[in-house]
Amino acid sequence: MSGTTGMNPALEAASSDHLVTHNDYLAAVEAVLLVAEEPVTPAELAAAVNLAEHQVLALLDELRAEADGADGGRERGFELREVAGGWRYYSRVRYAEEVSAFVLAGQTTRLSSAALETLAVIAYRQPVSRSQVAAIRGVNVDGVVRTLVARGLLDTAGADPVTGATLYTTTAELLERLGLDSISDLPKLSPHLPGVEDLDAEDLDAEDLDAEDLDAEDPALD
Missing domain, CATH: 1.10.10.10 (Winged helix-like DNA-binding domain superfamily/Winged helix DNA-binding domain)
Structure with a gap:
């Protein structure tokens, strides 16, 4: 799914001035999570990118899979976790010593x-x-x-x-x-x-x- 360049059917009901493709919304959610200092709830993310919560949850699952190296991709030094009712990026536990x-x-x-x-x-x-x-x-x-x-x-x-x-x-x-x-x-x-x-x-x-x-x-x- 991460390689999709066109509009994802799940996002067809969304409206935004500059977010058009599936990857646009994926990147927008990622950008919000990168600056968050506390776990962000799906409702907060949905409001930020103008999507329904179930659509945001699908994007979060995709971002988590990408960070974990799904579909043969490289596992990142960070991971996306669902904690305390929200989502946030954290450095991967296995690199705690280096961090x-x-x-x-x-x-x-x-x-x-x-x-x-x-x-x-x-x-x-x-x-x-x-x-x-x-x-x-x-x-x-x-x-x-x-x-x-x-x-x-x-x-x-x-x-x-x-x-x-x-x-x-x-x-x-x-x-x-x-x-x-x-x-x-x-x-x-x-x-x-x-x-x-x-x-x-x-x-x-x-x-x-x-x-x-x-x-x-x-x-x-x-």
């Missing part, structure tokens, strides 16, 4: 600009979910957050009561590296952003946690 080595290898290296910006957003807005951080930064932050958690700079703090998304906070280790007694000792935003009191949470500048401050306090990040 862990990659994530943990960065613990003695300097934090990237992306990591520092993400850390700053969480420090000032905590507790906060990855999707909220992504909305502020304008980019996906899943990998960066995982790295910061692995390095002991972030920790989980339950789930958002409305969305169920995991919330993140900074750790005591971060305070130690910054030389601060508490998170309230972070530099105030107001002097740098006049009128910040009137801004919405998503409008706060993520760059007020100076990268030099973080690196200067922690030789291990050099």
Whole structure:
């Protein structure tokens, strides 16, 4: 089925401005799953690509089979799992050792600009979910957050009561590296952003946690 280029009969009732062929819809569902930070339900996927749920379920089965190397294809390093009532891509379990080595290898290296910006957003807005951080930064932050958690700079703090998304906070280790007694000792935003009191949470500048401050306090990040 993955090699089909024309309209699949199961999709004939669908309507979209740019999704026409079976492969279009297959790729659209795949794209949504790639940016999801939590398992996505068939209903959510159906709404995103403008299909019926049973049609989306057929596409999900095909994507899972493709990742598993069905019909003689190459088995991918990732797999599509159905968990907690939704679907999401995960790295394949057999490569957990290699993935862990990659994530943990960065613990003695300097934090990237992306990591520092993400850390700053969480420090000032905590507790906060990855999707909220992504909305502020304008980019996906899943990998960066995982790295910061692995390095002991972030920790989980339950789930958002409305969305169920995991919330993140900074750790005591971060305070130690910054030389601060508490998170309230972070530099105030107001002097740098006049009128910040009137801004919405998503409008706060993520760059007020100076990268030099973080690196200067922690030789291990050099």
